[in-house]
Amino acid sequence: MSLTTSRQAPAPPDPAARAPPPGPHPHPPPRRAPNVLAGLGSLLWLVLVGLPLYVLLAATLQSRPDYQRSGPLGLPRHLTLDNYLDVFDNGFGHYFLNTAVVTVCVVVLVLLLVPPLAFAVVRGARPGTLRVFRLFLLGLAVPAQAVVIPMFYVISKAGLYDNLIGVILPTAAFCLPICALVLTGTMREIPGELYEAMTLDGASTWLVFRRLVLPLSRSGLSTVVVFSALQAWNGFLFPLVLTQSEDTKVVTLGLYNFQTQYGVNIPGLLAAVVLSTLPVLLVYLFARRALIQGLMGMGGK
Template identity: 60%
Template sequence: MTVRLAESPSRPPARRRPDPPRTGPFRRRSGRDRPNVLAGMGVALWLVIVALPLYALLIATVQRAENYTSSGPFTPPTDPTLGNYGKAIENGLLGFVLNTAIVTAAVVAIVVALASMTGFAIVRSRTRWTTGVFRVFLLGLAIPSQAVIVPVYLIIVQLGLYDTLTAIVLPTAAFALPVCVLILVGSMRDISEELYEAMALDGAGSVRTFLQLVVPMSRSGLSTIAVYAALQAWNGFLFPLILTQSPDKRLITMGLFEFQGQYRIDIPGLLAAVVLSTVPLFLVYLFARRSLVQGMMGVGGK
């Protein structure tokens, strides 16, 4: 006679409680918690490379011209002075800044208006004509301004715009448009198709869709092209050099020649003018940096 023992119901194995995290000097570090020494050294080296020229620039602006060459660019000044900034203003820096600001504002307005409308037409039309226009704009990326400066000069002279601020505005905006159109086309393509359909069901036309949907959704891209166009206009040198000659039409890049004499260059005064000329662009970047980063990444930071 075989006696079968009643099988006891199987019980799941007891779970082992995890060990409490170690604290103090005996805490076990994971791979992610370990410091990356090589990355830290690379960042420190990059900071040194960037900081040294800035230090030399700022130190030079408070040195006296007669002591700059003897003391060296990295030596702290023994007799600092702010006279170089006053000298820069006396040499007409404010007038150069005003001319540059006018040119920059005009270039930004033209580029933002034309690039936004062109990008909207390319994204929404999708015809052979708009595709051809987009390819023409992309072709403009491969044409440097130095290669066509002679034809541009002849066109400006024929139009009677030579030695005017308009002569600088038009070619600067034209050469900034290809990059700006490319940025906006990529930004506008990220707008959902459902939003366009919702605007169409609401009875919105192309103009209303552009103003109420595309422009608000493309604010990051618009900020990006505005900053890019402003940089191109503010730092432009070739067009002011070739297309203007009067002292009252000079921009900042040309006005810096006022610190160059026949036999010497006032380096501290020149660098002080450079520092003052970068303040407006620094303020623009300070307030638009978030939109600029989002515009470079895509709509909404995608």
């Protein structure tokens, strides 16, 4: 008789046996102590940011006598929108329209000139292209205050003094160097394999620029648009020197209408400031990420 022994496979471990008993964790994670200094610093920063906004908005909702009695930090007693209505009665709508025309024209000029220039610098085969681009970037080192007198002479001889075109051209010219630098960095982020693939497919230079470069440079183009629009909207020096009449005034110059020889209408002036900053605030809220990324050289990613 032969005895045979059979081995049984070990039973799988019971997961319930290894599970920890129900109840609180034996070693709860330590709680972090509240950072009192950080909280106080945040509260202080909130006060520093919120107090000017409160002074600005509260003054626009008060009449001039109430503002003089309560002061800038006082609570408004009788809310009114007369200051905003007075702003438009003083020609603010016309100034706003002039500023919008200057801003749109500057953005259009920058978009027509900067993308082909940046594309020629990135993909140009001629050896003198980079030298011309470096010479073009010297405009970054020239402040507008240093050339305002020659600019006034040129604009006057061209017959563009006291004309919005005379404001548009120099504003766009001073936007070109930084916009070209930003967009060139964006186009350098496009892989060279994509250029080679389209070239092998028989695409022309114009087709590569239109079908490949422009779609992949949207972030850089957004940065260029935002930067040039802000520069044109907030422009003060060129409109001050190159315009004179009421028909060509922009928003930044129209604020002087609230200052007379007898005093300053502070509630009306602050109401005009609020209305003039609304477009800038909206542009910043919707395009701040593109602007920051483009200025950091990340527009193509």
